[in-house]
Structures are given as C-alpha cells and as structure tokens.
Amino acid sequence: MPLPSEDVTCPHCRHPRWRLLRAEALAVYEGPWRQAIQQLKYRRDRGLALLFAEAAARYLQRLHWPVSCVVPVPLSEARQRARGYNQVALWAERVARALELPYFPHLVRRVRDTPSQVGLERTARWTNMRDAFEAEAQAYGCRVLLVDDVLTTGATMNEAAAALLRRGAVSVYGFALARTLLQE
Numbered sequence: 001m002p003l004p005s006e007d008v009t010c011p012h013c014r015h016p017r018w019r020l021l022r023a024e025a026l027a028v029y030e031g032p033w034r035q036a037i038q039q040l041k042y043r044r045d046r047g048l049a050l051l052f053a054e055a056a057a058r059y060l061q062r063l064h065w066p067v068s069c070v071v072p073v074p075l076s077e078a079r080q081r082a083r084g085y086n087q088v089a090l091w092a093e094r095v096a097r098a099l100e101l102p103y104f105p106h107l108v109r110r111v112r113d114t115p116s117q118v119g120l121e122r123t124a125r126w127t128n129m130r131d132a133f134e135a136e137a138q139a140y141g142c143r144v145l146l147v148d149d150v151l152t153t154g155a156t157m158n159e160a161a162a163a164l165l166r167r168g169a170v171s172v173y174g175f176a177l178a179r180t181l182l183q184e
Contacts, residue, residue, distance in 0.1 A: 019158050019161040019162045019165055019172060020146070020154070020157060020158060020161050020172055020173065020174040021171045021172060021173055022065070022173050022174070023151060023154060023157065023173070023174035023175070023176070024059075024063065024174070024175055024176075025151050025175070025176040025177065025178055025179030026055060026056060026059050026175075026176070026177050026178065027177065027178045027179070028178060028179060028180075028181060029150050029152075029178035029179060029180045029181075030181075033177070033178045034178070036048055036051075036052075037149050037150060037177060037178060040052070040087045040090070040149075041083075041087045041149065044084070046085070046090060049087070049090035049091040049094070050091070050094065052091040052177055053091040053092075053094030053095050053098065054094075054098075055177075056091065056095050056147070056175065056177065057094070057095050057098035057099060059175075060095065060099060060145070060175060061098075061099065065145065065173045066143055066171075067099075067101065067143045067144065067145040067173055068101065068102070068142050068143040068144075069096075069101055069102045069103070069104050069107070069142050069143075069144055069145065070092055070093075070095055070096035070099065070101050070102070070103050070104070070144075070145045070147060071092075071103075071104050071105070071107045071108055071144050071145065071146050071147070071160075071164070072086060072088040072089045072092040072105055072146075072147050072148070073088055073108075073146060073147065073148040073156060073157060073160050074086065074105075074106075074108060074109050074110050074133075074160075075110065076110045076112075077110070086105075087149060088147060088148055088149050089105050091177075092105070092147045093105070095147065099145075101145070104138070104142075106136065107135060107136050107138060107139055107142070107144070107164070108133050108134070108135045108136070108139070108146075108160050108163055108164055109133065109134060109135075109136075110132055110133055111131075111132065111133065111134045112131065112132045130159065131159070132156075132159055133159050133160045133162075133163035134163050135160075135163040135164045135166065135167040135169070136167065137167060137168075139164045139167035139168055139169040140167060140168030140169070141168060141169075141170060142164070142168075142169045142170065143169070143170050143171050143173075144161075144164050144169050144171070144172045144173065145173050145175060146160055146161055146164070146172050146173065146174050146175070147174075147175045147176070148174070148175075148176045148177075149176060149177050149178070150176055150177065150178050150179070150180065151174070151176035151178070151179045151180070152179075152180045154174070157174045157176070158174075160172075161174065
C-alpha cells in the first residue's frame with residue numbers, strides 16, 4: 001500500500017502469515033504502467049523488458065536491500081508453455097546483472113497449476129496460492145530478492161517466499177513493477 005513514510009508498516013503486512021521482510025513496487029498498476037505490463041505479458045512486446053529492467057534496477061539500487069540473489073516468481077508449466085516465456089524472467093535477469101547479483105530462475109517453482117488470480121477477492125487469492133510453490137535446497141543461506149510484475153494482495157509472492165524460507169533462505173524481499181490499489 002502507498003504509505004505516508006518509510007517508518008509506517010502497511011496493516012496487511014503485519015499479518016502473521018506475511019513472510020516477506022519488505023515488499024515494494026515501482027509504480028501503481030494503472031494508465032501507461034498497466035498498458036505496458038499487459039503489452040509484455042499478453043501481446044509479446046518483449047522489448048519492454050529492457051525498459052522495465054532499467055527502471056527496476058535504478059529503483060532497487062536506491063533501496064540498498066541486503067540481498068544476495070534475484071529470483072523471479074515462476075509461472076505454471078502450462079501457462080509458460082502457452083505464453084512461450086515468463087514475462088518476469090525477461091527483465092529479472094537484466095536486473096540481477098545490473099545489481100551484480102546471481103540470478104536463480106529455478107530456485108522456486110510452481111508445483112500446482114493455479115487458476116489465474118485476476119478477478120479474485122483477497123481471501124480467494126490467498127486460498128488459491130496456498131502450497132503452490134516449492135523451493136530448491138540451494139535457497140539455504142540466501143537473502144532473496146523475489147520479483148514479479150504486479151502485486152495485488154501479495155498472496156503469490158508471499159507463498160513463494162514461504163517456500164524459500166522453508167528451504168533455509170535467510171530473508172525474502174519482494175519487488176514488483178506495479179502495485180494495484182486495493183479497495184477496502
């Protein structure tokens with residue numbers, strides 16, 4: 001949620017199930033940002049990945065998060081096969097390079113093909129993502145920067161973070177290109 005200062009914690013992030021140490025987004029998911037993300041995601045405009053990577057790297061460099069690797073939120077095998085690529089992986093690898101961090105695209109994987117989160121209410125999103133991810137043993141000791149394109153309730157990113165922490169990751173920070181504004 002957009003907050004008045006860095007010293008304030010979003011009430012949703014104080015929930016006991018929250019596993020991300022911090023989560024931030026570069027922009028609000030509306031207008032040109034929404035159109036550009038959808039162009040990359042659904043219309044195969046892969047050139048946008050470079051622009052997203054540059055903007056994300058600049059933003060992340062200012063945060064100074066103590067992370068040791070970059071991991072994209074994975075798509076299900078069926079969704080990736082249908083789309084032909086993981087839109088997040090296209091820009092995440094470039095972000096890792098810009099931050100001079102190792103890039104681990106397979107450190108976390110989807111083990112359950114979940115229905116799309118689009119249009120689901122908050123509770124349904126959390127239920128939908130429960131136990132959808134597993135992490136590899138190489139997560140042990142990592143301070144992970146977990147990246148995704150859009151952050152709505154945080155359910156997807158939180159479940160991926162939980163899988164990484166179960167495998168021994170020290171901490172997980174979440175970053176998305178854009179954040180929806182929730183209607184309370």
